[in-house]
Amino acid sequence: xxxxxxxxxxxxxxxxxxxxxxxxxxxxxxxxxxxxxxxxxxxxxxxxxxxxxxxxxxxxxxxxxxxxxxxxxxxxxxxxxxxxxxxxxxxxxxxxxxxxxxxxxxxxxxxxxxxxxxxxxxxxxxxxxxxxxxxxxxxxxxxxxxxxxxxxxxxxxxxxxxxxxxxxxxxxxxxxxxxxxxxxxxxxxxxxxxxxxxxxxxxxxxxxxxxxxxxxxxxxxxxxxxxxxxxxxxxxxxxxxxxxxxxxxxxxxxxxxxxxxxxxxxxxxxxxxxxxxxxxxxxxxxxxxxxxxxxxxxxxxxxxxxxxxxxxxxxxxxxxxxxxxxxxxxxxxxxxxxxxxxxxxxxxxxxxxxxxxxxxxxxxxxxxxxxxxxxxxxxxxxxxxxxxxxxxxxxxxxxxxxxxxxxxxxxxxxxxxxxxxxxxxxxxxxxxxxxxxxxxxxxxxxxxxxxxxxxxxxxxxxxxxxxxxxxxxxxxxxxxxxxxxxxxxxxxxxxxxxxxxxxxxxxxxxxxxxxxxxxxxxxxxxxxxxxxxxxxxxxxxxxxxxxxxxxxxxxxxxxxxxxxxxxxxxxxxxxxxxxxxxxxxxxxxxxxxxxxxxxxxxxxxxxxxxxxxxxxxxxxxxxxxxxxxxxxxxxxxxxxxxxxxxxxxxxxxxxxxxxxxxxxxxxxxxxxxxxxxxxxxxxxxxxxxxxxxxxxxxxxxxxxxxxxxxxxxxxxx
Ligand SMILES: [Zn+2]
Numbered sequence: 004x005x006x007x008x009x010x011x012x013x014x015x016x017x018x019x020x021x022x023x024x025x026x027x028x029x030x031x032x033x034x035x036x037x038x039x040x041x042x043x044x045x046x047x048x049x050x051x052x053x054x055x056x057x058x059x060x061x062x063x064x065x066x067x068x069x070x071x072x073x074x075x076x077x078x079x080x081x082x083x084x085x086x087x088x089x090x091x092x093x094x095x096x097x098x099x100x101x102x103x104x105x106x107x108x109x110x111x112x113x114x115x116x117x118x119x120x121x122x123x124x125x126x127x128x129x130x131x132x133x134x135x136x137x138x139x140x141x142x143x144x145x146x147x148x149x150x151x152x153x154x155x156x157x158x159x160x161x162x163x164x165x166x167x168x169x170x171x172x173x174x175x176x177x178x179x180x181x182x183x184x185x186x187x188x189x190x191x192x193x194x195x196x197x198x199x200x201x202x203x204x205x206x207x208x209x210x211x212x213x214x215x216x217x218x219x220x221x222x223x224x225x226x227x228x229x230x231x232x233x234x235x236x237x238x239x240x241x242x243x244x245x246x247x248x249x250x251x252x253x254x255x256x257x258x259x260x261x262x263x264x265x266x267x268x269x270x271x272x273x274x275x276x277x278x279x280x281x282x283x284x285x286x287x288x289x290x291x292x293x294x295x296x297x298x299x300x301x302x303x304x305x306x307x308x309x310x311x312x313x314x315x316x317x318x319x320x321x322x323x324x325x326x327x328x329x330x331x332x333x334x335x336x337x338x339x340x341x342x343x344x345x346x347x348x349x350x351x352x353x354x355x356x357x358x359x360x361x362x363x364x365x366x367x368x369x370x371x372x373x374x375x376x377x378x379x380x381x382x383x384x385x386x387x388x389x390x391x392x393x394x395x396x397x398x399x400x401x402x403x404x405x406x407x408x409x410x411x412x413x414x415x416x417x418x419x420x421x422x423x424x425x426x427x428x429x430x431x432x433x434x435x436x437x438x439x440x441x442x443x444x445x446x447x448x449x450x451x452x453x454x455x456x457x458x459x460x461x462x463x464x465x466x467x468x469x470x471x472x473x474x475x476x477x478x479x480x481x482x483x484x485x486x487x488x489x490x491x492x493x494x495x496x497x498x499x500x501x502x503x504x505x506x507x508x509x510x511x512x513x514x515x516x517x518x519x520x521x522x523x524x525x526x527x528x529x530x531x532x533x534x535x536x537x538x539x540x541x542x543x544x545x546x547x548x549x550x551x552x553x554x555x556x557x558x559x560x561x562x563x564x565x566x567x568x569x570x571x572x573x574x575x576x577x578x579x580x581x582x583x584x585x586x587x588x589x590x591x592x593x594x595x596x597x598x599x600x601x602x603x604x605x606x607x608x609x610x611x612x613x614x615x616x617x618x619x620x621x622x623x624x625x626x627x628x629x630x631x632x633x634x635x636x637x638x639x640x641x642x643x644x645x646x647x648x649x650x651x652x653x654x655x656x657x658x659x660x661x662x663x664x665x666x667x668x669x670x671x672x673x674x675x676x677x678x679x680x681x682x683x684x685x686x687x688x689x690x691x692x693x694x695x696x697x698x699x700x701x702x703x704x705x706x707x708x709x710x711x712x713x714x715x716x717x718x719x720x
Contacts, residue, residue: 043067043108051446054111057425061123071105089151143182205641215292219285223253231270267374279371286634295609310602318598318646325530326692341621343715347581387571397558398494405554409544413676415439445515448480452487463510469517481507509541516684524688532650539658577714589629591649598646659708
């Protein structure tokens with residue numbers, strides 16, 4: 004069975020912008036092609052079965068998807084209708100082996116579609132995604148197939164299974180149950196109806212919000228109101244006006260979040276308030292862009308769906324296979340973060356108020372003032388000029404002497420560029436990774452530079468997943484959106500970009516050290532509240548003194564970065580964390596509250612519900628509103644993060660705790676790296692996450708290292 008099928012929404016794990024938010028794709032006509040000679044129909048003969056980008060054409064994808072789905076359905080039919088009694092091998096292993104063509108085409112397509120799309124690929128995506136959803140339903144709601152899985156699950160104690168096999172059987176059984184396989188026929192019909200309505204509402208929400216966000220842009224008739232913006236931003240605002248047929252006016256388009264980037268530069272308070280208000284009310288204007296009716300219905304129907312499947316609320320339904328497991332565990336975690344965050348928010352409000360007085364102004368700080376005055380405090384305290392640090396971060400050097408160097412020190416692996424492996428775009432570079440004993444381990448592609456046909460943000464996934472059963476080794480890619488230098492010029496990047504490289508490579512390590520028999524449990528095929536743990540953990544090495552000194556060298560002179568500059572980078576990373584953490588906690592809490600509505604709850608008044616949730620948060624939500632308001636919280640209403648937004652904070656707890664373990668045990672050593680590889684990075688989903696983490700850390704994770712890392716409690720992290 005394909006990993007992509009199970010985890011389609013998780014397949015690409017990402018960093019920037021706090022989610023893999025990909026926009027809807029315009030429909031277009033699919034190019035037809037015959038299946039003959041289709042490069043997806045047979046395994047690639049390249050090293051590591053790397054995709055045949057030298058042979059693949061856009062027209063090959065659609066027929067390969069069709070053939071791949073048909074082939075897998077036939078395989079599944081044969082398993083379900085097998086007259087022999089079910090065995091682990093003829094049922095579970097047979098499902099694991101099924102869908103090879105679909106797996107190959109999905110994994111390659113996903114990678115290229117996200118990073119290098121064109122109208123033909125957009126059309127394939129539009130056509131294929133509903134077909135894949137139906138394909139999945141056809142498997143999970145098949146009564147004969149489920150009967151075999153259930154028989155095995157009930158007899159599991161006597162099957163003499165290995166630990167990994169027992170886990171696989173359990174995961175299959177739970178996924179069938181979760182999809183509704185055990186329901187009566189009328190309940191299955193009700194579930195299908197609910198699913199259809201939910202998916203309509205999710206699509207409606209996304210499209211309405213997209214239009215409302217565009218509509219919500221602030222139009223400014225006089226340039227004077229935009230004082231403080233730099234010339235490039237001003238020019239961009241004029242261009243946005245021109246593009247919207249408002250020549251001679253300036254337009255500030257809205258970003259996804261509550262806070263808007265321009266708020267930090269704008270000096271005119273009325274403009275700031277107007278921009279903030281446009282953001283805050285973008286989808287609450289009582290017009291066609293209002294999302295509140297859709298939200299109220301979504302929350303209600305999700306609660307009903309959970310009840311149909313035997314859960315008290317939707318959060319319980321979603322969390323069953325996550326590390327946190329229950330809504331109560333999530334609530335407890337969030338509540339623990341509140342006191343230190345609130346105390347820091349109070350200190351920050353005082354700083355902001357002082358900066359306002361220093362500016363000769365007399366008003367209480369409001370959310371639209373925050374970024375502007377925080378920026379003044381930041382400049383006064385640790386003036387960090389981005390232009391000063393870039394010459395020390397040359398991309399190739401960061402990759403080889405930073406990212407690869409740290410991985411070599413910790414895990415003993417080495418890297419060699421492979422210029423003979425075909426790529427989908429000339430910017431892509433390929434490296435072969437060799438294990439400590441010289442054996443081949445993985446292939447990794449790096450696609451770092453921004454392109455117009457690439458999604459925003461950064462992410463990692465696999466072209467080929469690791470599996471001993473299938474005899475495959477990992478083929479992995481890291482994608483980002485760094486500015487491309489002029490031809491012949493070095494790529495000088497920001498420290499944020501450096502962190503992104505370490506982050507995505509942390510996902511890559513999780514994929515390349517995978518050591519599983521079964522593809523469903525392999526590598527990064529883990530829960531949402533676990534998958535960002537290895538990646539965020541790897542970010543810590545960017546500032547490790549040994550690693551940093553090795554890669555942060557002036558691209559012309561080779562000189563090390565002056566210590567004063569290093570200190571500024573470290574300190575600036577801990578600035579304004581009461582705000583940063585507070586807006587995340589408030590959003591996570593809002594998400595949990597919406598998804599803990601009981602099944603019989605009436606449809607909610609969105610504004611009243613939200614106000615009550617924020618009031619109960621214990622945080623200063625007047626000065627620090629949630630990062631997303633209910634009415635524009637795309638993650639939870641249509642991007643698969645319902646009752647899941649907390650996962651970003653949860654994995655931060657895990658990575659800071661793990662790093663504190665390293666610090667206490669000698670830091671960057673082979674022995675420590677090996678232990679982390681053995682106990683976490685190589686484990687995939689072969690065991691539950693709680694015991695896996697406890698085995699490494701010695702106890703349950705706690706929030707102290709996380710608060711220390713953010714500078715919210717004293718002490719070295
Ligand atoms: Zn990530």
